[in-house]
Amino acid sequence: MPESTLESFERTILPLLDDAYSLARHLVRDEHDAQDIVQEAYLRAWRHYAAFRGDDARPWLLTIVRNCSYTWHHSSRRRDTIEYVDEEHGGGFGLQRPTDADAIESSDRSELQQALDQLAPEFRETLVLRELQDLSYKEIARVTGAPIGTVMSRLARARRHLQQALGIGAGERR
Amino acid sequence: MTSEHVRDELSAYVDGELPPGRAMEIADHLTSCAECASDYAAMLATVRTVRAEITHHRAPDVLRARIRTSLREEAREEPRDTVRRVAPGRVRRWRIPWNAVAAAMLLVVASSGITMVAASRRASDASVAEEVLSSHIRSLMPEHLTDVRSSDQHNVKPWFNGRLDFSPTVPRLEEQGFPLLGGRIDYVQGRPVAVVVYGRRQHVINVFSWPASQAGAARPALRTRNGYNLEHWRQGAGEYWAVSDLNSAELRTFATLLRRADSASAAPSRYAP
Numbered sequence: 001m002p003e004s005t006l007e008s009f010e011r012t013i014l015p016l017l018d019d020a021y022s023l024a025r026h027l028v029r030d031e032h033d034a035q036d037i038v039q040e041a042y043l044r045a046w047r048h049y050a051a052f053r054g055d056d057a058r059p060w061l062l063t064i065v066r067n068c069s070y071t072w073h074h075s076s077r078r079r080d081t082i083e084y085v086d087e088e089h090g091g092g093f094g095l096q097r098p099t100d101a102d103a104i105e106s107s108d109r110s111e112l113q114q115a116l117d118q119l120a121p122e123f124r125e126t127l128v129l130r131e132l133q134d135l136s137y138k139e140i141a142r143v144t145g146a147p148i149g150t151v152m153s154r155l156a157r158a159r160r161h162l163q164q165a166l167g168i169g170a171g172e173r174r
Numbered sequence: 175m176t177s178e179h180v181r182d183e184l185s186a187y188v189d190g191e192l193p194p195g196r197a198m199e200i201a202d203h204l205t206s207c208a209e210c211a212s213d214y215a216a217m218l219a220t221v222r223t224v225r226a227e228i229t230h231h232r233a234p235d236v237l238r239a240r241i242r243t244s245l246r247e248e249a250r251e252e253p254r255d256t257v258r259r260v261a262p263g264r265v266r267r268w269r270i271p272w273n274a275v276a277a278a279m280l281l282v283v284a285s286s287g288i289t290m291v292a293a294s295r296r297a298s299d300a301s302v303a304e305e306v307l308s309s310h311i312r313s314l315m316p317e318h319l320t321d322v323r324s325s326d327q328h329n330v331k332p333w334f335n336g337r338l339d340f341s342p343t344v345p346r347l348e349e350q351g352f353p354l355l356g357g358r359i360d361y362v363q364g365r366p367v368a369v370v371v372y373g374r375r376q377h378v379i380n381v382f383s384w385p386a387s388q389a390g391a392a393r394p395a396l397r398t399r400n401g402y403n404l405e406h407w408r409q410g411a412g413e414y415w416a417v418s419d420l421n422s423a424e425l426r427t428f429a430t431l432l433r434r435a436d437s438a439s440a441a442p443s444r445y446a447p
Contacts, residue, residue, distance in 0.1 A: 006249045010242075010400065017241070021233035035237045042241045046248055112227045130189070131224045137191045156185035163220040 009049050012057050013042070019058060019133060020065045026128045027069040027121070041068040059139040066125060066143055115165035122146075123158040130155055177203075180210050184217045235376065235419055239314040242400060246308075298363075302415070303406070305362045307399055310380045310417040313358070313369070319378065320356030320371055330357045334368055340412075342368035342383045345435030352379070352428055372428070379418040379428060386413040394429045396422055405429040409436060 003011075020041060024034035041064045045052075052060055116124055122144070129140045137155075141148045180203050186192050187200050204211050313319045322333040331344040337359055346354065355371040360382070367384040392408040403425045405416040416429050 006245065009245070014238075014241070017233045017238060018230070021237065022229075022231040025229075025231040034231075035234070035240075038233065038237060039241055039244065043244060043248060046245055110227060110229075112224065113229065116228075127224070128228070131221070132228050132230065137186070137189070152186050152191065153182075155189075156182060159185050159217065159220050159224075162224060163216055166220065166223060168216050168219050168223065 005049065009046060013045055013049070013061055016058055016061050017042075020061055022132060023062055023065050023125075023128060024069055026116070026132065027066065027125060028072065029117070033072065037068045037072050038065060040072070041065040044068065056139070058133070059135060059143050062129070062133065062135075063143045111166060112162070115162050118165065119158055119161060123154050123161070126151055126154040127158040127162075177207055177210050180204075180207070181213055184210075184214050187214075188217055188221055235378075236314050238401075238419075239311045243308075243311050243315070299406070302363060303397055303399065303404055306380075306382050306415045306417055307402055307404065309360045309362065309369070309382070310378075310402065313360075313371070313380055314378060319358070321358040323356040325354050325356075327354060330354060330370065333357060334359075338366060338368055340368070340385050342370055342381075342412075343432075343436045344370050345432065347372065347428070347431050347435065350431055352431070374418070374420050374424060374428070377418055377420040379416055379420060379425070381432065382415040382417070383412050385411055394426065394433070396426065398422070407433065409433055412436075 017038070021034060021038050024037045024041075025031065028034055028037060041061070045061055045064050048064075116127070119127065125144060126140060126146075129135045129143060135143065137148050137151045140146075140151045140155075144151070146154070180200055183192060183196070183200060187197060190197070192200070204214055322330055324330050325348070327344040327346050331341070334342055334357065342357075344354065344357070348354065352372045352374055355373050355378070357371060358369045359366050360369050361367065362382060362384070365384060367382050370381045370383070372379040372381065386408050388408070390408070391410075392406075394405045394407040397404040397406065402417060402419050403422045405414075405425055405428075407414050407429065414429075414432075416425060416432070418425055418428075420428070
C-alpha cells in the first residue's frame with residue numbers, strides 16, 4: 001500500500017519534535033507556551049506540507065516554529081507568563097517551579113541560561129540555531145529571514161556577550 | 175590585515191563559514207599575532223562551553239500525543255480549513271473505519287485461499303487496536319485520563335461495579351514499579367470497557383478490558399503503531415489490551431505481571447478485601 005500523506009509527514013516531520021520544542025523553549029521560555037506553539041507549528045506544517053519539497057526538513061520546520069513563536073508573543077492567546085527576575089531565580093534555591101520537568105534535570109538555572117536570557121531575541125535565536133541546532137549560516141538566514149552577513153555579525157556579538165558573562169577571558173578558563 | 179578585522183571574523187572562522195582564501199589569511203595571522211591568538215582561544219572556549227551546556231529540551235510525551243491526535247483529526251477533515259474541536263464530555267462516539275473493514279472483507283472474498291473467518295478476525299483486531307490506541311492518546315489530554323483517580327485498588331475496583339456488567343481486575347503493582355493511577359470507562363467497538371491506568375516513570379499505561387467474545391486463552395502479542403506499543407491477550411473470560419509509549423520490553427514485563435496477578439486473584443476470591 002502506498003504511503004499516505006499523513007504517514008509520510010509522521011515519518012519525516014514528527015521525529016523532529018524535540019528540535020522544534022527545544023527551539024520554542026529557548027525562544028519563549030515558558031514550557032506551556034512552548035508546547036502550545038509547537039502544536040500550532042505542527043498543524044501549520046501539516047497544512048503546508050504539500051508545499052514542502054523534500055529538501056532539508058529541519059530548517060523548514062524550525063522556520064515555522066520560529067514564526068509561530070513570534071506570532072504567539074504578539075497574540076492575546078499568550079498566557080500571562082511570569083517573567084523571570086534574575087535576582088529572584090538565579091540564586092534562590094527554593095523557588096524552582098516544580099511543574100517544570102527540566103528543573104529536575106538541571107537543578108538550577110545555569111549561568112549560561114542566565115546569560116542567554118539577557119540576549120535580545122534576534123541574537124538569542126541566531127545563537128540557538130547555531131549552537132543547539134547546528135544549522136549552517138545559510139540555513140539560519142533562511143529560518144530567520146536575515147541576510148547571511150547579519151547572521152554572521154549577530155552570532156559574533158552574541159558569543160562576545162556570552163564570553164563576558166561566563167567570564168571566559170582571553171587564554172583563561174577551560 | 176588589521177587585528178581588528180580579524181577579531182570580527184573569528185566567530186565565523188570557528189564555524190568554518192569564511193571563504194577558503196580568507197580563512198587561510200586568518201590562520202596565518204593567528205600564528206604571528208599573540209593577541210588575536212588568545213582571542214581565538216577564548217572564542218573557541220566560549221563556543222565549546224555553550225555547546226556543552228546549552229539545554230536540549232525533550233518534548234514531553236503528552237505534547238507528542240496531542241500533536242498526533244490533532245494531526246489525525248486534521249487529516250480526517252475533508253475541507254482542511256474547518257476546525258473541529260474534540261467534543262467535550264466523557265462519552266465520545268467512535269468512528270469505526272467501515273471503509274477499511276469493507277476493503278479488507280472484499281480482499282478476502284477475492285482471494286479464495288484465505289478463510290473468511292480468520293481474515294475478518296484479523297481485520298477486526300486491527301480496528302480494535304486502532305480504537306484502543308486513539309483512546310489511549312485521547313486519555314493523555316488534560317482531564318481525560320481517569321474518572322476515578324486513586325492509587326488504591328480498593329477504591330478503583332468498586333468504582334466499576336454498577337457501571338459495567340463485569341468487574342476488571344485491579345492488582346497492585348506498585349512495588350514492581352507500576353503504580354496504579356486510577357480508572358475510567360471508555361468505549362471500544364461500541365461497547366463500554368474498563369480502563370485501568372498505571373504509571374511507569376513519566377509514562378502512562380492504559381489497560382483496556384472487556385468480556386471476551388471468543389473462548390480460549392491467547393498469549394500476549396505485541397503490536398507497534400506510531401511509536402506506541404500495544405500488548406493484546408485473552409485470559410479467563412477477558413479480552414485485554416495494554417497500551418503505552420513505554421518500550422516494548424517493559425510493557426511485556428507489565429503484561430506478564432498483570433496476567434500473573436490476574437490468574438492468582440481471579441479464581442478463589444474475586445471480592446476479597
